[in-house]
Amino acid sequence: MKKSIFILTLISGLMGVLGGCSYPRNFTSDFYAKNEQRLETIKDDFNRLYNQHPFSILFEEKTFTNISFEFNEDSIKYIYHFNIHAPAFTDSLKAHHYQAQEVQKLVENMRAIQCTWIANVDYYEGLKARRLTQMSVRNKALNSTLKGESYCTLVFFETPQPFNNKGIFLDRSDRKRRRQINGNVLKRVNDKVGYTITKKYR
Amino acid sequence: MTTVTRKIKTTKYFVFIALLIFSVRQVSAALPEDITPTSSPEQALQYLSSIKELRQSRWWPNVAPDLLLQNLKTFTIKPLAFFEGKTTNFCSYSALTYIPLTYDPLGFARFMVDLYRNGQANIGKIQLKPSKPVRLEAGLLRYKGSLDINPAGQMWFLALADHFKGYLNFFNRRFQKGDENTFWASTNFAKFNRMLRRLFNGNVKARGADLFRPSVKDLPGYLEAQMQKGLVFLYLNNKKLYRKSHKQSLISTPTHYVLLTDIRQLPDGNIQFEYWDYGARAVQQLSPDFLKNIIYGVSLWIPKASK
Incomplete structure (x- = not known):
C-alpha cells in the first residue's frame, strides 16, 4: 500500500514537472484571437513607417524601458541604444528624418503588448525576393521554471501560404520543404500568419 | 531608334561605372592607404564578361553556371553586400572574404571559376578539394536570406568549412544536411588565423x-x-x-x-x-x-x- 502511494506520488510529481516545462498548447491561437486587432495595428503601423524609412525596434530588457533602435540607411545600419523616455531618442529620430511621434506611438503599442522585437525580413521564393514582418512577443504563459523564458515569434506574410495537414507552413516554391524562420518550423495561425515558440526573440 | 538604344546603352554604361567607382570608394575606407590591391574590380569584371559560355559543372550539380557568374559579378561590384546567411556558422568565412573581394577580385573570380569547372582549385598556399556531400549541397541551402540566391557564396563557404578544421569541429567533421548551422562550420580563433595565413598572401x-x-x-x-x-x-x-x-x-x-x-x-x-x-x-x-x-x-x- 505504502509502495503504491509512493509510486503514485512520484508519477504525479513527474507529470507536474513535465507540465511545468511546456507552454499551453493553444497559446498562440488564443493569444492571436484575443489580440488580433492590436497585433495587426502594430504590424500595419510598422510597415507604413518602414516604407517611409526602414528601421527595426528591439526591447533589450524585461523592464521595457530601453530599446535598441536600428536606423537602416542605404549602405549602413546605425544601431543605437535609448531609454524610451529620454529626449535623446526623439532627437535622434528627428535627426535621422523619422516621424518621431508616430514611431514613439508604435513603441508604446509594442510595450503595451510586450512585443520585444519587430523587423522586416527578406525571404526568397525561387529567385524572387519577398518580405515578411517578424514580431516576437513575451508572455508569462511561456515562462517555465525549468526551461526558462520562451518567446512567441509571429510571422506575417504578404500572401497566403501553403500548409500541410498538421498546420505547418510549406515552401511555396518547393512544397516538400517545411518553411523555416531562424531554423524553426512555422505553424499556421491563419493563411498569412505563422508562429513559432523559441528561446530567442530574433 | 538606333540613337535611342545607343543613348540607353551609354546611360547604362555611365551608371555602371558610377556604381563601380562608388563601391570601390566605399571599400577603400577600410584599406590602409599604403595597401595597393593586386587586381582591380574592373579587371575582374572584364574577366567574368569574357567567359562566353560556362557549362554546367558535373562537380556542382546544383549550381547553375549563369547564376554563378551573376553572383561573382555582384561580389565584385558590391563586396560589402556579401552575406553569410541567417542562422549559419559562416561568419568567419564571410569576414575573411573581404580580403580577396577587395584586395584581389580578379584572383578570386578566377579561383571560383576554376573551382566550379574542376571541382578543385588552388588559392594561397592550399588546394581546395571539397568532398562530395558538400558539392551536392551547394546551391540547395534555403531560408538563409540572400544566401539562398547566392550559390557561389554557398560553394565558397561550404568548401572552406569542409577544408579547415579546428578543435570545435572535432566531433562533427563530416558534412550532413543542416550542418551549416552546427559545430561542423564553426571556427575557433586559431583556425581563423590559420585560414588567413594559408589563403592569402600576407x-x-x-x-x-x-x-x-x-x-x-x-x-x-x-x-x-x-x-x-x-x-x-x-x-x-x-x-x-x-x-x-x-x-x-x-x-x-x-x-x-x-x-x-x-x-x-x-x-x-x-x-x-x-x-x-x-x-x-x-x-x-x-x-x-x-x-x-x-x-x-x-x-x-x-x-x-x-x-
Missing part, C-alpha cells in the same frame, strides 16, 4: 584567445593603431553585441567574427564602433568597458606586397 598578427580576452590597456586606441597597418578582424561575443534573449548568460564566449571598418572615441567618452558583418556596415556607440568585455580576439592582416 602576414598575420593575432592577440587574444577563445576563452581569454587580450590584455590591452587602451583597446580602442590599440585597434585604431592596428587599422593603420592593415585589415583588422575581431572575434567577439555576439550574444552581447546583438541581444537575442533577456536571459543573462553565465558563461561568456566569443561566437562571431567581424571586420573592423572604423573606430573612434566620442566626446562623451563612448566609442563609435563601425564594423562589417551580415552583408552591411554597422555602427554602434558602446562604452569602452562594454567593448573590452565583448572582444576576445584581434587579428591583423598585412599584405606582403605592401612591405
